[in-house]
Amino acid sequence: MAKQKKIVKTIKINADLCNGCRACEMICSAFHALPKYSSNNPARARIRVVRHPLDDIYVPVYAGESAGAECAGRDKYIIDGKEYDECAFCRSPCPSRDDFKEPDSGLPLKCDMCEGEDEPLCVKWCITDALVMEEREEEVEVGVQQEELNIGLESLIEKHGIQKIMDAIARMSSSKDSR
Numbered sequence: 001m002a003k004q005k006k007i008v009k010t011i012k013i014n015a016d017l018c019n020g021c022r023a024c025e026m027i028c029s030a031f032h033a034l035p036k037y038s039s040n041n042p043a044r045a046r047i048r049v050v051r052h053p054l055d056d057i058y059v060p061v062y063a064g065e066s067a068g069a070e071c072a073g074r075d076k077y078i079i080d081g082k083e084y085d086e087c088a089f090c091r092s093p094c095p096s097r098d099d100f101k102e103p104d105s106g107l108p109l110k111c112d113m114c115e116g117e118d119e120p121l122c123v124k125w126c127i128t129d130a131l132v133m134e135e136r137e138e139e140v141e142v143g144v145q146q147e148e149l150n151i152g153l154e155s156l157i158e159k160h161g162i163q164k165i166m167d168a169i170a171r172m173s174s175s176k177d178s179r
């Protein structure tokens with residue numbers, strides 16, 4: 001199978017440095033508003049800060065792959081004696097909760113590393129350096145990437161129906177055309 005070099009971007013999260021300011025949520029939601037920067041709704045952000053101000057605990061969590069179905073089992077974390085809600089740190093938009101879903105359409109959200117920008121905006125806006133971007137080069141098999149794309153599209157269509165996906169794409173293109 002053909003191999004190709006690709007740059008892998010990682011955002012390193014140091015939760016000890018996070019002060020819970022939520023600037024990352026704000027800028028992410030504004031960047032992904034349609035038209036861009038026209039509104040600011042943290043429910044649209046691809047990052048969410050789990051906040052416990054009384055314990056001075058803040059944990060940024062990024063939106064990852066959408067889950068087609070709820071997990072059969074749940075996770076519960078206890079850190080420094082504090083027990084967190086079930087699935088508190090899960091990255092997946094999932095049928096069991098509203099996190100990481102586009103508020104208007106209900107479609108799942110996923111961090112796209114601020115496609116088109118030199119640096120992820122949440123990293124740029126995080127003044128405490130709780131979020132830091134790192135880059136490395138990796139060799140990947142081209143066929144595998146295409147296969148992953150096909151699986152992602154199929155599961156989105158299965159879950160939301162082709163019409164809803166087409167409507168969302170049409171909305172995105174008309175917004176781009178009007179810029």
Ligand code: SF4
Pocket residue numbers: 017018019020021022023024025049058060122125126127128129130131
């Ligand atoms: S911008 Fe940085 S410090 Fe503020 S909530 Fe986000 S990760 Fe935490």
Ligand code: SF4
Pocket residue numbers: 024027028031045046047062110111112113114115120121122123
């Ligand atoms: S990298 Fe961009 S898309 Fe991802 S959470 Fe940060 S601001 Fe949002």
